[in-house]
Amino acid sequence: MADHRIDKGRRRFLTQVTTGVGLVGGVVAATPFVLSMTPSERARAAGAPVEIDISKLEPGQMITEEWRGKPVWIVSRTPEMLEGLQSVEPKLADPGSEQSDQPEYAQNMHRSVKPEILVLVGICTHLGCAPVEKFAVGPKSELGADWTGGFFCPCHGSKFDLAGRVYANVPAPTNLVVPPYKFLSDTLILVGEDGGTA
Amino acid sequence: MEKLVTWIDNRFPLIKVWNEHLAEYYAPKNFNFWYYMGSLAMLVLVIQIVTGIFLTMHYKPDTATAFASVEYIMRDVPWGWLIRYMHSVGGSAFFILVYLHMFRGLLYGSFREPRELVWLIGCVIFVALMAESFMGYLLPWGNMSYWGAQVIISLFSAIPWVGEGLSEWIRGDFVVSDATLNRFFAFHVILVPLLLALLVFLHIVALHAVGSNNPDGIEIKKLKDENGIPKDGIPFHPYYTVKDLVGIGVFLILYFAVIFFVPEFFGWFLEKDNFIPANPLQTPPDIVPLWYFTPYYSVLRAVTDSFIIVLAVMVAVAVLVALWAARGLLSKAAAIVIGGAFILGLYILEAKFWGVMMMGLSIVVFFLLPWLDKSPVKSIRYRGWMYKFALFLFVIAFIILGYLGTKNPSHIDLAFFQNVTWAQIGLVVYFAFFILMPVYTKIDKTKPEPDRVTTK
Numbered sequence: 001m002a003d004h005r006i007d008k009g010r011r012r013f014l015t016q017v018t019t020g021v022g023l024v025g026g027v028v029a030a031t032p033f034v035l036s037m038t039p040s041e042r043a044r045a046a047g048a049p050v051e052i053d054i055s056k057l058e059p060g061q062m063i064t065e066e067w068r069g070k071p072v073w074i075v076s077r078t079p080e081m082l083e084g085l086q087s088v089e090p091k092l093a094d095p096g097s098e099q100s101d102q103p104e105y106a107q108n109m110h111r112s113v114k115p116e117i118l119v120l121v122g123i124c125t126h127l128g129c130a131p132v133e134k135f136a137v138g139p140k141s142e143l144g145a146d147w148t149g150g151f152f153c154p155c156h157g158s159k160f161d162l163a164g165r166v167y168a169n170v171p172a173p174t175n176l177v178v179p180p181y182k183f184l185s186d187t188l189i190l191v192g193e194d195g196g197t198a
Numbered sequence: 199m200e201k202l203v204t205w206i207d208n209r210f211p212l213i214k215v216w217n218e219h220l221a222e223y224y225a226p227k228n229f230n231f232w233y234y235m236g237s238l239a240m241l242v243l244v245i246q247i248v249t250g251i252f253l254t255m256h257y258k259p260d261t262a263t264a265f266a267s268v269e270y271i272m273r274d275v276p277w278g279w280l281i282r283y284m285h286s287v288g289g290s291a292f293f294i295l296v297y298l299h300m301f302r303g304l305l306y307g308s309f310r311e312p313r314e315l316v317w318l319i320g321c322v323i324f325v326a327l328m329a330e331s332f333m334g335y336l337l338p339w340g341n342m343s344y345w346g347a348q349v350i351i352s353l354f355s356a357i358p359w360v361g362e363g364l365s366e367w368i369r370g371d372f373v374v375s376d377a378t379l380n381r382f383f384a385f386h387v388i389l390v391p392l393l394l395a396l397l398v399f400l401h402i403v404a405l406h407a408v409g410s411n412n413p414d415g416i417e418i419k420k421l422k423d424e425n426g427i428p429k430d431g432i433p434f435h436p437y438y439t440v441k442d443l444v445g446i447g448v449f450l451i452l453y454f455a456v457i458f459f460v461p462e463f464f465g466w467f468l469e470k471d472n473f474i475p476a477n478p479l480q481t482p483p484d485i486v487p488l489w490y491f492t493p494y495y496s497v498l499r500a501v502t503d504s505f506i507i508v509l510a511v512m513v514a515v516a517v518l519v520a521l522w523a524a525r526g527l528l529s530k531a532a533a534i535v536i537g538g539a540f541i542l543g544l545y546i547l548e549a550k551f552w553g554v555m556m557m558g559l560s561i562v563v564f565f566l567l568p569w570l571d572k573s574p575v576k577s578i579r580y581r582g583w584m585y586k587f588a589l590f591l592f593v594i595a596f597i598i599l600g601y602l603g604t605k606n607p608s609h610i611d612l613a614f615f616q617n618v619t620w621a622q623i624g625l626v627v628y629f630a631f632f633i634l635m636p637v638y639t640k641i642d643k644t645k646p647e648p649d650r651v652t653t654k
Contacts, residue, residue: 034367037381043371064479069373071479122479126550128352129345130481155349155485156499157608171502173548 049192051184054117062133064122067191071122071130072179074189081162082116084137084148085109088161093168094175100125100165102178103194111163111178119181119191120164126172129155135162151176219406224431225438226412228651232306233410234445235299240398241446242292247391249285257337259383261376264339265475283461289331290467291453293490296324300564304589307576308411314568316408319401321565326397328491328561330390333382335488336374340472345485347374347382353498356551373478414651415576421649430651484606492603493596497560497628499607500621501553506544508626509552513540516633523572523636556625563632570632573639575647582642588631595627 039047047068054074057063062075086109089095097107105113112118124131131153134141141147143159151160159167164176180194206212217223256275258267271278300320303309309317336347351368355361370377409419409428418428432438462468466489471482487495501509517537524530544552575581578589598612599621605611607618 037367037370039366039369039371040377043375043377047372066479069371069375069478127349127485129349129485130479154483155481157606169503171499171550173550 047192049190052189052191053187054189055187059116060135062135065191067121067179072191073118073120073122073133075118075120075162077110077116077118077162081135081149082110085161085163088148088150088165091167092161092165093170093173095165097165097175099173100175100177102175103180105194106178109163111165111175113181113183117189118163119178119189121177121179123177124153124155124158124172125166125174125176126153126156126158126170129153131158131160131176219402220435220439221433223406223434224418224428225410225434226414226418226428226430226651227432227437228412228414228430228653229410229438229441230413232298232302232413234442234449235295235302237442238445238449239292239295239299241449242288242295243394243398245284246288246292249281249288250387250391252281253285254387259337259380261339261379261476264337264379268338280457283457286468287453287457287461287463289334290463290488290490291449291456292327293331296327297490300324301593304567304592305578306411306413307415307571307573307578309567310411310415310571310576311568312408313405313411316401316404317568318565319397319404321561323394323397323401324564325561326390326393330386330394331488331490333386333390336379336382337386338472339379339476340469341474341476341480341482342469342471342485344374344476344478345481346487347378349485350487351378353554353557356548356554358547358551411576412651413577414579414648416647416649416651418651486604489600489604492601493599493628494557494560494603496599496603496621497625498553498557499603500618500625501549501556502618502622503549505622506549506552508622509556510541510544512626512629512633513537513544519633519636523640560625560628563629566632567635570635571639572636573642573644575644577647580645580647581639582644584638584642588635588638591627592631595624595631599624599628 050065050067050072052063052065052072052074054063054076057074057076059076059078060081062073064071064073066072089109094100095109097111102111106119110118111120122130131151134143134147134152135149136147137149138147139145141149143152148161150162151164152158153160153172156171158170158172160172160176161167164178166172166175179191181189181191182194184190203212253271256267256271256278258264268282271282273279275281303317303320332347332350336343351365351374354365354368357364366372368378369375370381409417412418412430418430421429423429456463456467469486469488474482486492514537517533520533520537521530524533573581573585578586602611602617602621602624605617607616607621609617611617612620
């Protein structure tokens with residue numbers, strides 16, 4: 001009672017502990033706010049797999065469907081289109097798809113389960129533009145006489161072959177992404193789920 | 199009236215604040231044209247806030263109705279077109295003024311000691327302003343809004359390891375969607391404007407603590423009369439309040455001329471592709487940001503695989519300059535370690551990441567200016583030819599980068615080379631201005647500064 005000496009060490013310790021607890025409390029309080037900005041359950045549910053009917057898809061044609069708000073391309077490749085995949089390989093950045101994003105069953109030359117049916121996410125791996133189809137071969141494509149068909153991104157000039165494999169020396173770093181998918185029947189594809197393997 | 203003022207003054211420092219910041223704030227008497235920009239930028243901030251409040255009364259932050267609600271404002275809301283054009287032209291006007299305001303700083307050394315904090319706070323304002331306009335641009339939900347946001351947000355995914363999760367967190371979805379639009383609306387109308395108001399307040403508090411610079415770049419506080427008032431100072435009010443009113447008059451004439459006659463300003467203030475509703479399945483033929491972002495967009499696109507070697511050389515030069523300028527052994531070692539890590543990273547991580555990095559650095563370098571400039575004088579009036587030449591090249595590079603940011607990189611719009619090559623040249627010049635600054639400002643031949651400010 002009579003002792004009015006101030007214990008500075010004790011005061012400093014209490015100040016530091018209070019500050020520390022306050023900081024932890026601040027982080028805890030911020031957590032729900034930060035997490036509230038992550039994709040909601042509804043957004044995740046909208047990412048559910050979609051069924052795509054390809055019974056009307058003729059060889060050489062392409063259809064675009066939406067999965068998770070992204071364009072998904074289904075291309076039915078003709079035998080000539082498939083032949084071009086071999087010859088174009090020297091011009092590609094990642095012909096073996098080693099640096100690229102695809103399910104295991106699509107890490108092959110045609111980047112698909114069935115060689116003729118190609119399933120791709122139609123978003124450029126550079127900055128997320130939507131490339132356009134350039135299936136015309138040669139000078140007609142306006143991409144040079146040796147163009148064997150593929151996709152061209154108008155934003156920054158990235159080029160991809162008919163398996164979505166990126167050309168060397170373009171801005172896009174990797175091949176177009178192959179989403180997980182499986183065949184429910186010969187004419188029905190489920191995009192977004194492959195049941196583990198496929 | 200006097201009684202009321204006394205009553206308030208006993209409870210709030212009314213007279214004190216009035217005197218400190220207006221009636222007895224002594225500003226150099228030789229302010230010229232360049233000193234209009236700050237007060238005009240504040241005027242535009244007020245215009246943006248006021249028009250913004252009225253726009254939110256009619257706008258709907260919902261992907262299903264956003265585009266239509268903007269068209270509703272333009273066509274059906276009484277005077278809605280005027281309020282909306284004031285806001286959209288105001289955005290561009292804001293950047294014109296801020297760029298000129300920053301250029302004034304480069305001309306007269308306003309970033310130099312003792313005004314470093316004024317400059318740093320100003321740089322933060324610039325970054326906040328970029329965030330504000332980027333998020334505002336998504337709100338009309340046009341096709342360029344959508345794809346612009348898509349491209350810029352996916353920049354974050356280039357950051358190794360955390361990038362993908364970070365861009366999902368920013369979007370609140372796997373692609374730009376309703377969640378993104380809704381949160382950008384929240385940031386655009388409340389978070390960033392609050393920050394901007396606070397930062398502008400701090401900018402002025404810091405400025406008034408150290409006093410304004412002037413075109414001669416000398417400190418008027420060094421020479422005071424017997425009352426302690428700077429000999430070259432005049433009270434801000436009424437002298438500069440009245441001068442600024444003239445500037446405001448001229449500005450408003452130009453501003454409303456654009457609003458009434460060319461509100462889209464030939465596609466530079468409102469892009470043609472943004473009159474098409476957002477379509478997630480169809481990219482516009484060229485994704486181009488608004489003009490005030492194009493210099494940085496050019497920097498982003500200039501970094502290709504073959505350009506990495508040039509970046510490595512630039513880093514090496516920066517390290518050499520740091521070694522030459524730094525005094526302590528510790529800072530020399532730090533320069534080598536940081537530079538080495540940078541060069542190593544250039545060869546480990548992909549070019550896409552370094553494009554994003556250089557874009558970020560092209561803004562970060564502005565923060566470093568107060569410490570890069572080693573000249574004994576502040577104002578360009580007393581600097582030698584080297585700084586003048588460097589600043590000239592920097593401005594040219596900035597304009598060329600800005601122009602190329604609106605063009606397809608693989609086309610040839612200038613001469614001889616593809617646009618991307620010119621952008622790479624522009625990038626090198628842009629960064630050389632900063633990297634070499636400690637050298638050329640130190641060896642530059644300067645003229646002696648006068649004791650008193652000069653008026654022509």
